[in-house]
Amino acid sequence: MNPEAWVALALSLKVAAWATAINLLLGTAMGFALARWRFPGRELLDALLTLPMVLPPTVLGYYLLVLLGKRGWLGGWLHEQLGITLIFSWQGAVVAASVVAFPLVLKSARAAFENVDPQLERAARVLGLSEAAVFMRVSLPMAWRGILAGVLLAFARALGEFGATLMVAGSIPGQTQTLSIAVYEAVQAGQDASANTLVLITSLSCIAVLLSARWLAPQRSAA
Template sequence: MDAAWIALALSLKVAGCATALNLVLGTAAGFALARLRFPGRELVDALLTLPLVLPPTVLGYYLLVLLGKRGWLGGWLYQHFGIQLIFTWQGAVLAASLVAFPLVLKSARAAFEGVEPQLEQAARVLGLGEWAVFFRVTLPLAWRGVLAGVLLAFARALGEFGATLMVAGSIPGRTQTLSVAIYEAVQAGQDDTANLLVLITSVTCVAALLLAGRLAPARNAAT
């Protein structure tokens, strides 16, 4: 029972960190793709969306090649800073972030493309700078789409299995998330434990969606 709650806490930490990372990076990338015009823009969008269609094990392999001690990034981090991301919860965060990133990107881009450019231009005419225009005009008008992508990314990160298992492994109390713990319980024939973990995962996801549903109307009332 204690192991189940430990796995839940670790899953929430990994999913929360991955969602926060994707909130910043996915929103920025979505805004850039929605507003900037440059050659190869759709190719960039396709490459950034690729994790949505690639098998998680393929993404996990790419991360192993990149972040392992022999990888160019992983080797550099280990040699200069002594940082090792493989078989750590931070590695699980990177794996979950990569898998869930396109969900924020696509939702944010669609939301920003739905904002009328004339409203942004009017704000500039009134003397607002670009950062003020974004935070006071663009983002408040696009927040519904961004929030939808963030919620989907959180749920996806919470349930991530393949890439996380390859990058972080299954170390109880350190890298064993709920999804990995369910797999281990099924493999060991521990049906009671698997049922408990599945129930915890389902209840957690439903609670997150219900909370989001309660917060959204409150925000609408405030705006």
């Protein structure tokens, strides 16, 4: 395998790992909030947060460009106040992958928390546990299976993200060119051998993630 493929693989894994970590925190928190809190517009908020799952990647990438570009309100503020430019950077690829994969963690976490018996949480409060303790000692341990499933699927989705990442981060070899983008560039250049190698690496990486999901769940449940 040529060095460029290793670089693309390493970058893809880094982007997917960061995106998954972000989604683990935000998706779990938002899933818990939607499962436990009742407020007007809750289902509308859920629909808006799930929108990246159904939007075409190019449309999502355009929204991110408008938001994160130097003329966008967020991108402009980051550039002027903090000197941060997300467009055409690996951090921009992380943002794109995070947004695309976020609904997978959100929906799984919400369903997992909704399946936790509220009576167990009320019993814990009666015993004097704080809300944080109830979450850490009752809600989260009983919902971890669903959250883990969503996290692993989100990692696989972030690893294979193409459309939004290409629009936001571009295709800079060694900097923003992930495996999926490298496959596209190889096909465009007529480099069939490189494309076949990259496709094989991507497929094996995704299979490894799915096998990890199968392996991790029994290990955790046995513990």
